[in-house]
Amino acid sequence: MLRSCAPSGLCGRLFRICLLRLAYRACLFYKGEVTTSEPPSPSLFSPMPEGSGSYLARLNPEQRAAIETTDGPLLVLAGAGTGKTRVLTTRFAHILLTGRAKPWQILAVTFTNKAAREMRERVGLLLGAPADGLWLGTFHALCARMLRRHAEYAGLTQGFTILDTDDQLRLLKQVMEPWRIDTKRWPPPGLLGVIQRWKDRGLTPARVTPAEDTDFANGHARAIYEAYQARLLQLNACDFGDLMLHVTEILRTQPDVLAQYHRLFRYILVDEYQDTNTVQYLWLRLLAKRPDGAANICCVGDDDQSIYSWRGAEVENILRFEKDFPGAQIVRLERNYRSTRHILGAAAGLIAHNADRLGKTLRSGRDDAEGDKVSVTGVWDSDAEARIVCETAESLRAQGHSLAEMAILVRAGFQTRAFEERLVQTGLPYRIVGGIRFYERAEVRDAIAYMRALTQPADDLAFERIVNVPKRGVGPAALQKLHAAARAAGVSLSVATAQLVENATLKGKLGEQLGKLMTALATTRDIMARDGHVVAIEHLLEESGYLDMWRQDRSPEAPGRLENLKELVRALADFGTLGEFLEHVALVMEHDENAQEARLSIMTLHGAKGLEFDIVFLPGWEEGVFPSQRTLDEGGQKGLEEERRLAYVGITRARKQALIFHAGSRRIYANWQPSMPSRFLDELPDEHITRNDEGGMRHRGLHSTDSVFANGPVIARRRRDPLADDATSLQLGDHVRHARFGVGIVIAADRHHVEIAFENAGTKRLLSSFIEKL
DNA sequence: GTAATAATTATTTTT
């Protein structure tokens, strides 16, 4: 994934690698036993007298309170741009520097690897030394670490594999077969979703009540879930949700394990608490609540930025904090140091429309200029929108703003296309953040499957993936045979295949090819023992014929794929062992790109959370797109509020300027659809916004034709001045013309839109400025 | 077992 913000790519990377190695060594060192004794590396933290640290200087009183309230439960409600990360990292350092805990006695949890990395770097900076040997990481990374120690309680062994989404789905499809489910009506990805939601809620198959099992796959969902879990154990594998689920289940049922962690962790810090799901909440509560009732847990979050409910996040966790942890203190961080007053005012006015809030008001923490108002621009169609956004970006760059400080934030992926096309034409450097990530590319996954098959003989999924890539004549029929042999002998696919090759049961080309594959795997193991994993993997990819497959491929992508494989082998060298590398791949799924020139970023609003830019473009603020129709249909009022929070997140990403756009019609799939301005626009306080609806249309008018029925929206040339057609000039009963829908009569009108009964296009609600009066 | 053709279906995706 491309992420621009790491200040020093190489440094951060080396740093992370060091930590990963350390974590891994720690794993081996502890192996199944949680110890509260000193870790191998001596620490250099000596206690300091209370409050004397210079690190506390230049904090505002609320931030200071959030840091110095060390004991007991604490909820820090941190609005956007109020210095949340600073509080979290300083609090971490404070606990260490005042001698309240040793580095390994603090559990610090984040959602993203990026946040974990940033926190580790900043804590290290505050301490003046690299922060090693910490329990600091994402929920999943920490759980993976715990689960490797206690794997046997979950029915796994220490070296279990973590499956990616691809494997999960393939596995589920296999497991579903005996049920003969109608996959048209009950698509496997849907069922996988159901299972994931169960896991999000901490429900093992045994904990799923029959009442919850009625809706999917004719009530077989729970049974399939159970079979799926059983199969995972056979493969010595777990999926992503299992990392949380297994550990939580162990903590629930193994009091001695829980007690070990209670002894270990004196303080718990949690970032982005509003995004926790139920298992994560249970996991935290189990670890935080000691037998004596004490709980030194500090959760930082913002209920107004909860945008992941569709992934199982429960805003209720943060809303309920005081009940969960009696005696909890609450600190509100409301002073924003990021954005101008108008941006804050617009965001505050918008979010005030939400009902379920803990209530927070962002105030400006800076005394500098008011800044520009948030601009709202109505344009003719989605093409015009892309054009104006790109032109604006270009002229802002000419005024001295770096493209690296600008971002286009869209609601959904399909919106990126129009911008991309336009940017290619314009020649502005851009990047799309959150596309296919390096480790998700087919060739990279294939190569990783080779590595998994190498290290994990039980990993049937990896073996299945590579057995016929490159083509070795193993089709469904041959695979069936291998499966049957494996089942009969009670061994894994690769072991069974090796046996069949050995005793020459497989004849002809098939036997020969598979023989070569098994030899390649065997020789690679020898080489790995002798020359290390990098040389070994090079050998494996070569001998298996995988590299040749791409070398012979004449498609235009092939050279790029080979390049990616080269890069993969290069990355391999950053890790001490193949196991470390595979853990990194499974958990981190990130890959550093070399630093490049300043680029304009295009990303989804979800992807922008936690980032900030000088200038933010917010296109597509139209009903149906944003708020998204689907969320509205599925989530009702709650869905609307989440969309509104997303809008709030979008606006508050901007430091200096937020530019909102909406188009009169938008091409969705094949055809043009009329679109109404988003209701969120009406919720922005007038005093903080400027409207400039004419911009795109005047421009467009020059190139348009007379035809009302032309392919694509056009403005009739007859129209002299778009500004003259103000909303106020339209009355009920007026005869009007719309470029796409022809002529009609106004049947309703308010400040911004009118409803028109068209002769040929039915009744539509439209923005009044797109209407021409006859 | 593969290649060509038909059919299907379109959010958000921290790990």
Next chain:
DNA sequence: TAATTATTAC
């Protein structure tokens, strides 16, 4: 529209 996926014919 366009990309992915299932089906069918070879």
